Amino acid sequence: MTRTSTPSILKGAFILSMAGLISKVISAGYRVPLQNLTGDLGFYVYQQVYPILGMALVLALYGFPGAISKFISDRDHTGGPASLPSFYLPVFLLLTAFSLVIVAAGWMQAPRLARWMDDPHLTQAVRTSFCVFPFIPVISILRGVFQGKNDMTPTAVSQIVEQVFRVAVIITTALVVSRSGDLYHIGTGAAYGSMAGAAAASLVLFLWMIKKRGVWTFQRSPVQASFSRHILLYGVLISFNYMLLLSLQLVDAFTLVPQLIQNGYHPEEAKVVKGIYDRGQPLIQLGTILASSLALALIPSVTRRRMEENPELVRSSIASAGKITLYLATGAAAGLIFLFPDVNEVFFQDAAGSGYLRVLMLVIIASSLSITTASVLQGLGRIRHTAVLVMAGIGVKGAANFLWIPSAGIYGASLASLTAVTFVLFGNIVILRKDLSLWRWRYLPWGPLALAVAGMSAGLYISRGAAKALFALDGRLPLLLYILALSVGGAVVFVLILIRTGGFTRKELEALPSSNRLIQLLPKG
Known part of the structure; x- marks a missing residue:
């Protein structure tokens, strides 16, 4: 029986959080060159299919891995490694059936979905987007098993690799589409990018699985027949908590x-x-x-x-x-x-x-x-x-x-x-x-927050007026440098006002770098 220490759990959570932050910054950042290459119409096409791709990503990154990791973690306290015939195979078959049902429904209903979006040209892009779902079972199971063992590194690495491959294919497609002129291909390119990223992540996880010992066995184990259905239900419920913004985009895709x-x-x-x-x-x-x-x-x-x-x-x-x-x-x-x-x-x-x-x-x-x-x-x-x-x-x-x-x-x-x-x-x-x-x-502390927003806004207003009076901000590069400078300055002013007006406690500041200097800024008493 193995017990996982609290520091180990926190370290694993930190690794996963940092990987999530890096991959999400990549995911948000590539849309700027995508819009620049394809224009607002091309960006519209991409955003119409993105909620479908995003939901597959959430299921494979948070939902099913979270449910599987809970099962593996509980099992580690009661028995040995999970069994291939008793655990891996039943879960894989159930998640595969779930994914194939979604693919079949999406493929057949794609023309209707495109009509609901009031754009029949999106039919092929919508169809292709649903083809990402068959990659969910393998990625989810492997990520969930590693996370259940509190080994977050494979999930973190696979997450970043997935985003890199996905973005590379999407930007390459955008370059081709910007020259060919058929902007609706950006939708299918986005789907192919997601499939390429999922395939790369699956390969990374599979190679990690081969090297890792003690995470699976051929020996059958006595498990309840309904456990895989609980994983399916629990995984879908977890995913909803990460789908709020995606869901709003999906509603806009069908109604706007x-x-x-x-x-x-x-x-x-x-x-x-x-x-x-x-x-x-x-x-x-x-x-x-x-x-x-x-x-x-x-x-x-x-x-x-x-x-x-x-x-x-x-x-x-x-x-x-x-x-x-x-x-x-x-x-x-x-x-x-x-x-x-x-x-x-x-x-x-x-x-x-x-x-x-x-x-x-x-x-x-x-x-x-x-x-x-x-x-x-x-x-x-x-x-x-x-x-x-x-x-x-x-x-x-x-x-x-x-x-x-x-x-x-x-x-x-x-x-x-x-x-x-x-x-x-x-x-x-x-x-x-x-x-x-x-x-x-x-x-x-609503008062310190209001003062910090007011102080930051006043500082930005004065700085913006001075910068535009002193410098020619005609090109995008000068504007970018100007925005970066104002953002850093505004953030510093915002935080300093919060500290000075009592927005942070002494204990909260002690956890930050240079805490001794920051504590000196706290109001007396």
């Missing part, structure tokens, strides 16, 4: 263009407007990653057992995670909103859509807090509750799109996304009240 066309837009114009609106997605993704990653490092210490053993310590960890997420998300959203016309021009070549994209940036705050609170609830065993809330959030987004796009256009879609993620966030907080009372959220 049709709604715009019904309200007087020409079909080609509606597609271009949708492509401009989709510029906000990589920025939201990047802002959410940066805001929630640091807080999520605290989450492995939040479990039901720890809550029962030391409730006050766990509640303190939850409150700190929420506070850090709130600070980082608010700072990122406020900075992007203030700098957005220039950010839009630097990354996407023009300032089109800056108004409704600014509104969309507010999603960073609610989505970051939603992910953090959902992760806390997941650690406390409330996975079904969070999955139901995400499904309800999808309904809110769809209803709001139908209500607000006819009257407010793309602004309506931005407000619908903000409403949906805020709904999920408040739902998470209400469920969490059984373990963390609502008054703790009311007494977060």
